[in-house]
Amino acid sequence: MTRKLAAFAGGLMACSALTTPAFAQDTDTETEAPVVRDGNVIIVTATRRAQDVQDIPLAVTAISPQQLEAQRVVNIQQISALAPSFTASQAQLASGSVVLRVRGIGTTSNNIGFESAVGIFIDGAYQSRPGVALSEFVDVERVEVLRGPQGTLFGRNTSAGALNITNVRPDVTEFxxxxxxxxxxxxxxxxxxxxxxxxxxxxxxxxxxxxxxxxxxxLDVVDRNGNTIGDTxxxxxxxxxxxxxxxxxxxxxxxxxxxxxxxQSSCCGAIELYQSPAVTDGDYASVGLGANGGNGQPSVSTNPRDQGAFERALDNRVVSANRVPVAD
Incomplete structure (x- = not known):
């Protein structure tokens, strides 16, 4: 039995010794077809270096200046017209209080002093306050909306996403x-x-x-007596x-x-569509706030289901306030 096993092992060794490696034939570089790429390549810097948007492992929406012009996007707030996952809302506290969200996630408070969960980067520099969203879009080369947490590459305050804006750089070749x-x-x-x-x-x-x-x-602003005092x-x-x-x-x-x-834009007048029963029942008047609770709008619905009254109040574009909002 031992002799048979030794003979079998010797045969395997002989077969392995006779085997020769196989090599693939090299392709002639002169006859090889050149690699052709689509001329409409979108280069982004979402990974902190210039790459084709198709080659990066991130959820990113790249917006060109032609798209911004075609959709009449004049500031960051209006980017949602081109990137539906991005939303921006302006609070009624101050002209610079803006809440940014990506995929519905963002800072819950509209306090102007709070830092946003969506980071804004302009030419690589972080903008600590979301109020920059109200500034003009001009001479922009590219806008990138990065969806999802971006803390690895962009640092803090990017738990919901990031907005990367690149402006046109100086051209050293021509005027x-x-x-x-x-x-x-x-x-x-x-x-x-x-x-x-x-x-x-x-x-x-x-x-x-x-x-x-x-x-x-x-929006026209009226006082509690219905007198026009300005606009907002x-x-x-x-x-x-x-x-x-x-x-x-x-x-x-x-x-x-x-x-x-x-x-110095003034903000943010709000049209009252529906008066609560506390107004119609005279509760405000009983404490000296007037029959309408200090609201001098000419058209306000007293029925929570009166769609026609809501539309008339919106069409009038009149708000009531003690003074005209002023931004300085």
């Missing part, structure tokens, strides 16, 4: 610029422009961008941004950015 002017209802006036100036050809350039928007309020929900804001960018032959690229923006 250029643009000017846009628009006029709309409620005497809305919008001016946007940018100028790019090479300082050292192919090496150093400067780019200056500016925007101005002004619009009358679309207007827009009055401007922005200026300056950049110095360089691009050397060694591949070293960089830029220095400085910007300043200011908003």
């Amino acid at each position: 250029g610029g643009f000017v846009n002017a628009e006029y709309g209802n409620f005497d809305e006036l919008s001016l946007q422009g940018a100028v790019n100036v090479p300082i050292i050809q192919d090496t150093l350039a400067m780019r200056v961008t500016g925007a101005y928007r002004k619009r009358d309020g679309f 929900n207007d827009v009055d804001q401007w922005l200026v941004r300056g950049q110095i960018g360089w691009d050397t032959d060694s591949g070293l690229r960089g830029r220095i950015i400085a910007d300043y923006s200011k908003s």
Whole structure:
């Protein structure tokens, strides 16, 4: 029995010694077809480096400046028209109190001092207050909406997601610029422009961008007696941004950015649609607050199911307040 096993093992060793490796034939590099890629490649920096949006393992929506212009997106609040998972709401506390949410998740409070659960990054710099969402979109190269927690790459305050905005950098090769002017209802006036100036050809350039928007309020404000005292929900804001960018032959690229923006937009008038029974029963009047509880709107529904009365109150665009809201 031992002799048979030894002979069998010797036969296996002989077979393995006679085997020769097989090699695949190399493809001729001259006849190999070139790799063709779609020219409509979207480059994003959601992973802190430039990559094709199809190659990154993240849930991200990339928005081009052409899409922003086509949908008339003028600030971060209106991005939801292009990225439905992103929402922004403005509270009735102050003109700078904005609540941002991604996939319905965000900061529950609308306190202007609270930091948002959706981080905003402009040219790689974190914006600590969501009120920047009200500033103008001008000279933007790309907007990226990152869905889900982004703490690994973007740090704190990104538990719901992040908004990564990249502005157009200075062009060191040629002089250029643009000017846009628009006029709309409620005497809305919008001016946007940018100028790019090479300082050292192919090496150093400067780019200056500016925007101005002004619009009358679309809600009339009346006092408790129904007298018109002004309007609210207007827009009055401007922005200026300056950049110095360089691009050397060694591949070293960089830029220095400085910007300043200011908003004096008043906010946020609310139309009362339904008066509670406490008003109609005279409870407010009994304590000296007037028959309507201090509300001087000409049209308010007293029936919680009167859809027609709700629509008339909205169409009147009249709110009641002790004074006109002022932002400074």
